[in-house]
Amino acid sequence: KYGLSMGLSMELVRAYSKSPVFGLLDAYTMLLKSGKANMPILNELLAFDLTACVTPFDMPVCCIQGDRDYQTATPLATAYYETAKAPAKQIHVIPNAGHAPMLDQKELFADALEAALQMLA
Numbered sequence: 728k729y730g731l732s733m734g735l736s737m738e739l740v741r742a743y744s745k746s747p748v749f750g751l752l753d754a755y756t757m758l759l760k761s762g763k764a765n766m767p768i769l770n771e772l773l774a775f776d777l778t779a780c781v782t783p784f785d786m787p788v789c790c791i792q793g794d795r796d797y798q799t800a801t802p803l804a805t806a807y808y809e810t811a812k813a814p815a816k817q818i819h820v821i822p823n824a825g826h827a828p829m830l831d832q833k834e835l836f837a838d839a840l841e842a843a844l845q846m847l848a
Contacts, residue, residue, distance in 0.1 A: 739830065783812035789843040790817070793824030793831060815846045 743749060788811055792804045801820060808818045819839035824831035828839075 777807060778810075782810070784814075786813065787815040787843075787846045788813040788817075789819070789839075789846065791819045791821065791828060791836065791839045791843075793826060793828040794820050794822050795825045796828075798826045817843060817846060819843075 743754065788808075790804055790808050792799065792801050794801055796804075805818060805820065808816065817839075819835075819842065821828040821832045821835045821839065824835070829836045
C-alpha cells in the first residue's frame with residue numbers, strides 16, 4: 728500500500744522470466760502456495776527474540792537496512808547493531824529503500840555488499 732515493501736513489479740517479473748533457474752511451475756508455486764508453505768517459518772520468526780542471542784559473534788556482522796523498512800524496523804535494527812559485539816561489524820542504512828533495498832536502491836545495495844566483502848579481506 729505504501730510502496731515500502733517488496734511487491735510484484737514488472738521489473739521483478741521480467742528478471743524472473745529471464746532466469747535460467749526458475750520456470751512457470753516455480754512461479755505458480757510461489758504465487759499460490761508459498762503462504763501456506765512459509766507459515767511454519769513465519770511463526771518461528773515471529774516468536775524469535777534476537778535480543779536474547781548471545782554475543783559476541785565469532786564472525787564479522789553486516790546489516791544492510793532500508794531506511795523505510797517497516798517490516799524490519801530500522802530503529803530496532805540499528806539499536807541491535809549498536810549492542811552487538813563482533814570482530815568487525817558494519818551497518819548500512821540505505822536511503823529511500825524499504826524492505827527490499829536490493830530492488831529499491833540497487834547501486835547503493837551493491838556498494839554496501841562490496842563494503843561488507845572488504846571487511847573479510
